[in-house]
Amino acid sequence: MSTPRPAHRESEWPVIRNALTTFLDMQRPHMVHGFGEIDITEPLSAIRRRERELRVAVSFHAFALYCMVQAAMQNPSVVTYRHGRKLITFEDIDVLTPVDKKLPSGVRIPVAYIVRGAQNKSLAEINWELRQAVKAPDLPNDRTVLMRRRAVRLPAFARRWISRRVQRDPFLFKQLNGTIGLTNVQSHGFTNPMFALPPAIHTFGFAIGNTADRLKLDENGKVTVRKVMCIGSAADHDIMDGMGLARFAYLFTQLVESAAGLDDSFVSQTRSFLEGDQRARICTAQHS
Numbered sequence: 001m002s003t004p005r006p007a008h009r010e011s012e013w014p015v016i017r018n019a020l021t022t023f024l025d026m027q028r029p030h031m032v033h034g035f036g037e038i039d040i041t042e043p044l045s046a047i048r049r050r051e052r053e054l055r056v057a058v059s060f061h062a063f064a065l066y067c068m069v070q071a072a073m074q075n076p077s078v079v080t081y082r083h084g085r086k087l088i089t090f091e092d093i094d095v096l097t098p099v100d101k102k103l104p105s106g107v108r109i110p111v112a113y114i115v116r117g118a119q120n121k122s123l124a125e126i127n128w129e130l131r132q133a134v135k136a137p138d139l140p141n142d143r144t145v146l147m148r149r150r151a152v153r154l155p156a157f158a159r160r161w162i163s164r165r166v167q168r169d170p171f172l173f174k175q176l177n178g179t180i181g182l183t184n185v186q187s188h189g190f191t192n193p194m195f196a197l198p199p200a201i202h203t204f205g206f207a208i209g210n211t212a213d214r215l216k217l218d219e220n221g222k223v224t225v226r227k228v229m230c231i232g233s234a235a236d237h238d239i240m241d242g243m244g245l246a247r248f249a250y251l252f253t254q255l256v257e258s259a260a261g262l263d264d265s266f267v268s269q270t271r272s273f274l275e276g277d278q279r280a281r282i283c284t285a286q287h288s
Contacts, residue, residue, distance in 0.1 A: 123261030124269035
């Protein structure tokens with residue numbers, strides 16, 4: 001006699017989750033991980049000033065991505081991949097990062113988006129690009145997205161074969177997954193420290209955890225409350241050594257704490273994007 005099952009409910013496996021399992025099949029074996037905290041009191045204040053000035057949201061995620069790219073430009077080992085007996089260092093820094101999209105049904109899902117050639121883009125351009133990616137109802141012109149959608153419907157053995165094939169070819173890997181990864185697990189309203197590790201498929205991956213308050217001494221020895229960002233990273237030790245990671249971390253911290261990119265040119269560029277968007281809406285309304 002069969003044992004009765006406890007009370008439960010069943011639902012269909014979402015096919016889209018196959019994309020994630022295939023993605024995670026590419027985890028690298030020799031990864032080292034690190035955690036840290038960065039004082040973000042000044043950049044948060046700068047972002048709030050720019051938002052009041054522009055009356056438009058400024059993404060902290062875009063700011064962190066910009067700083068990561070600037071640090072990566074000075075530390076090219078983070079975009080270096082092994083190809084047989086050779087090392088391939090890419091000139092383009094293509095950042096794979098999730099964007100939170102709302103489906104017509106109202107359900108919100110993370111969609112993997114690649115900021116291509118991010119080393120050639122200002123913070124204003126990155127912020128606007130991510131803004132447009134979130135607002136777009138779909139990404140139908142993104143060849144990588146179309147390839148992922150076809151792959152998720154393949155049998156499991158075929159998806160595993162694809163994962164191994166992509167791992168061995170850094171050029172194909174770059175096309176599908178970019179050259180560096182950034183994920184963000186910040187939770188609004190949750191003030192406790194929370195760290196996260198990025199998926200370990202790139203030579204270097206970065207994760208933004210939660211923001212928390214810390215008591216610190218100022219230059220006069222007085223106790224002040226500062227905002228800190230919890231961060232986590234994963235690096236392929238086959239390619240990167242500790243000194244390279246330390247140099248990257250030092251430069252990234254300097255860029256973040258100095259509010260890099262949030263200058264007057266950010267304001268002027270964003271205003272140009274806003275004016276262009278407004279003109280496009282007017283033209284669309286006139287021809288509809």
